[in-house]
Amino acid sequence: MIEVESLLVIAPHPDDEILGCGGTIALAAERGAQVNVLVVFDGAAGDPDRLFDLGEYPSKRRREARAGGKHIGVSEYTFWNLPEGHLALEHEIDQGAKLLQELVHTIRPQLVLAPWAGDEHPDHHTVSRAVQRMLELPDTHLDSFDAWGFEVWSPLDPDHLVDVSTVWESKLDALKEHATQLAYGGMIEKLTDLATRHNAGHFEAFMKIRSER
Numbered sequence: 001m002i003e004v005e006s007l008l009v010i011a012p013h014p015d016d017e018i019l020g021c022g023g024t025i026a027l028a029a030e031r032g033a034q035v036n037v038l039v040v041f042d043g044a045a046g047d048p049d050r051l052f053d054l055g056e057y058p059s060k061r062r063r064e065a066r067a068g069g070k071h072i073g074v075s076e077y078t079f080w081n082l083p084e085g086h087l088a089l090e091h092e093i094d095q096g097a098k099l100l101q102e103l104v105h106t107i108r109p110q111l112v113l114a115p116w117a118g119d120e121h122p123d124h125h126t127v128s129r130a131v132q133r134m135l136e137l138p139d140t141h142l143d144s145f146d147a148w149g150f151e152v153w154s155p156l157d158p159d160h161l162v163d164v165s166t167v168w169e170s171k172l173d174a175l176k177e178h179a180t181q182l183a184y185g186g187m188i189e190k191l192t193d194l195a196t197r198h199n200a201g202h203f204e205a206f207m208k209i210r211s212e213r
């Protein structure tokens with residue numbers, strides 16, 4: 001799964017790429033993969049207690065993402081900056097699917113990682129639906145890559161585990177660039193619990209969105 005030349009990660013918010021698959025990104029990058037991360041939403045709702053200045057908050061989160069990405073070998077970030085925190089309408093899912101299709105045509109990934117279908121966060125669920133709808137579009141190019149779902153705070157029952165023990169510290173270093181999120185506390189502990197629940201060592205868990213080409 002990590003032996004790919006081009007990897008596209010679809011993150012709902014800045015930091016989901018690290019939480020969900022930062023170790024897998026680091027391993028793929030170590031093996032020479034070009035890693036593109038798309039961040040769909042602006043992250044503006046990530047500060048319910050208003051600890052930070054709201055006007056600068058989304059741009060601050062983009063800076064944190066870029067800084068974090070350096071620790072795990074992300075080659076490039078794309079930010080759509082869509083407003084978050086609402087239940088998506090059908091036409092928005094359609095629109096998202098078409099935009100994703102265009103992005104995939106540009107990047108030509110061999111592997112796409114996105115939130116799994118059972119992710120309970122509304123924004124994550126929206127992204128998962130848009131990815132699924134994109135994969136259903138009549139377009140032969142969309143048959144040319146694998147697609148796997150990652151977990152953030154809604155644990156999945158994995159089809160595949162990636163041992164990220166060797167790059168775990170890089171993943172944490174990446175996360176530590178997200179000061180706006182760590183300000184709320186408990187994140188690293190929660191993440192560690194999630195990663196160590198399978199076997200000895202640290203793992204990232206994935207579920208097939210589609211793995212047969």
Ligand SMILES: [Zn+2]
Pocket residue numbers: 012013016121124152
């Ligand atoms: Zn998120």
